[in-house]
Amino acid sequence: MKKYFKIVFVIILCYWAQTALGQDTIPLNTSYSFEVNFVEGYTYFWWFTNEKVESTPLFSTTNSTEEYLWDTPGDFQIQCQAKDKNGCLSEVISKAFVVVDVDQQIFVSAGRDTTIGTCLPYRLQATVSDSAGITYLWEPADQLDDPTILNPMFTPGSTTTFVLTVTSPKGISVQDSVTISVSEIVAEAGDIVMEKGTAAMLDGTASLGKDIQFLWTTSDGNIVSDDTGGNPVVNSAGTYYLEVTDSYGCVATDSVSVSWVIYAPVATDDYDTTTLQTEVTIPVLTNDYNPGGDLDPSSLSIQQYPVNGSVYINYEDYTVTYVPESGFTGSDVFEYRVCNLYELCDNAHVYVLVTHLDFFIPQAFTPNGDGVNDSFEIIGIETYEGNSLTVINRWGKKVYEAQNYGISTTPKFWDGKWTTGGGNEDLPTGTYFYVLDLRNGQKPIAGSVYIDR
Template sequence: NCVAERIKSITVNAAPKVQFLALRDTCLNINSFQLTQASEIGAVPGTGVYSGPGITNGSGIFSPTTAGVGTHILKYTFTSSNGCIDTASQSITVLPPPVADFTFSSPYCETRDIIFSDNSTASSGTITTWTWNFDDGSPVVIKKTSAPFPHIFTIAKTYNVTLTVTTTEGCSSAVFIKPITIHPLPVPDFSMSKTCLPNANAQFIDLSTIADGTQNQFTYLWNFGDPNSSTSNNTSTLKNPTHLYSALGPYNVSLQVTSNNGCAMEIIKTYNDIHPQPKANFTFSPASVCLGAPINFTDQSNGLDGSIQQYQWNFGDNTTSSQQNPSHTFNTAGTYNVKLFINNSQGCNSDTATKSVIVYPYPVVNAGPDKSVLEGGTITLEPTVTGNNLQYLWTPSQYLSNTTILNPVVTGVADITYTLTVTANGGCVASDQVVVKVLRFPKIPNTFTPNGDGINETWIIQNLETYPEARVQVFNRYGQLVFESKGYTKPWNGTMNGQSLPFGTYYYIIEPGNGRIPIKGYVTLIK
């Protein structure tokens, strides 16, 4: 057997021993981190390199974001300084982060609770922590429950509210930012007018404002606090409403103002500016008057909670007065409804006091024409009188049959002037006079002496001058008419046509009239 043999030296190097410990699950959105779980455990010198999804440059820096969600195999390769290699692999799971989300209730108003409700989701694990930041300087709020909760923003502005949620795997969401614009509250205010019963129609004027200047878009809800009003009449949605109160206050009037963003604010004011109606009243004297006499009116009004400022009198005859206690004279008889109302210092008008005033007319009295009556005869007075409820009184009472009747009978005894006084309704008195002249029997002389001695020159017939209708005729013995007169104001002087008549006896006929029969006789003319 042929044998050939060569001997060489072989160096056997130590093989590296790699250990790759298990990797914990990680979260997608965390920062890259250094892997340290793999190592050479045999003390063999050399260099280890990581590889796999999310590994760059073999340095062992793992980027979950680069790797992406899912389970990935990472490999660790160790090469000894002699070129000996050992490898090990481990899986790593990149978990998806939770997604933060939330909503909040409207309206969004300053100083009012706004309810925040979580809508966050987690596809892996369970959310355990909610971290809220309201961007208003208040402390960060960390909650362990997803239950809705309130938050109050004290100042109207826009806030960037953030939410971060964390799961049981320790994964935190991206910061979720949602802006919320907090609106100002209205500042409600109003004014109330002074008003008076019985028709207390109160005017309410809106004075509300808001910081953003949108008061022209307000809506209103008034409650007038009036228990005497129906429900429909006790409220209003007008800007400047009125309300009719039927009784004195106070009333609690409320105004709720709502802005165009739904922010509402209410104010309540006490309305106590309703005033009672003053009471007008008056007296007058005398109780009734005769035409032309003044009536004095005396105010008895009560201004109640205000002093009386004005008086308004209406006398019912198209005349008025503003005096407190006027005097008035009516120009026509009749019944007048005199009215008074007043105004007090609260600006309230009273009711109207009305009282009837009777102005009586004077009776119209005409005692009639002057009368003549034969001596010893009688005559009836014939006055003309008009009026109501008349009473009569004749004075003096001499020679009258009755002094209290309209047509008394007068006996002719002496000339006299009678006064008729008539009293009518209201004691109104008027009077007139009538003269009654007594016609005495004529005294006829049977002689006279027209001889120029100045004595007994004319035929004077006493009492005949009182007979205005008397007719005197004188005849001579031949029946010739030598004298005639109507009335006997100028006595016969014994002439005819201006010529003296001779001595003799003459025949006369005297017709006095006024009911006396003619008187016949003789008169002797002596010279």
């Protein structure tokens, strides 16, 4: 018959109970209690060891609480072990503490919490009750000139809480802490653009600091008003400088670039005519402009060449000459580009109508009554029955309109008067734009004509 043995492992737990005073430091000649958790039926063994690891047993064998008169200064460890009714023992638990002679105890103050500026170093204001043989350690040590003296110098960085540990010759350490808040100062003002001839308001109100004061200056701009406020008024492009000063005397600066609004040029399509195998020179820049500035004529370039001819730029006057291919008649087109001095550019097209020799649209006429070239005479228009002509000024207003132009119109050809709307007044010198529909199944002809009085 086999015999079986049942082995039961019993774990005895013993741990410190919550104590009212923490028991980390005990005044000399004072009775203090230590306590572990109580379990019914357990027996407790208490003893303590000193700095030399000499063991001294205490009296209690049944209580989970032990009280003792601590009449010797120094570093100690109180220890306890529990035993249950089966004789099983718990782990030994221990707690370190210091018995201090109050007459020799150190009192330390790390100083009052304070706020400082970013621009000046600050000496920490710690005090101790007795400095004989005392050692000091400040943590963190960053930005302190010497973390091992009582009153080191702090170079402001960010807000920091420092802990001062003071240790006596007998190894007794005491701590205190102090928070040094650093008041941030930042000058903040953004760049702006403005229209010429106007005023604008700068904005420094996003700047940070305690009770900051503003001062704006410039060497190449102009401040109209409020150079000591957060929003000065300026009326000129340039570089402006913001200086802010806080209540600690610390200064921060920023610069603002104020520039004019720069517009791109506007290139306008051109229309012209020529006859078979006859080149034509076109002043393509005449109707182009740059808002608030000047064009750069030297930037004129051809972007797309014509299919049925060739073009070249005349750099002496920045016109473009179109040369039709031999035998070609009809419509052709090319594209050019012009820029301003800021290298902003625009493109436009030039439409050229190449006609037979018996049809010609003039580019200009002089209605001054001298009997020479006084009207907009289109040679060969009589062969296009039912044609229509519309003329507008550069603002898009219609100034002349006719059906069967040059056939049944009176006068036969336009004499440069504003006849729409019941008027009959002379138009001023300038460029005007026309659309001529020959009603021949082809696209209407668009172009410009110059009146020179």
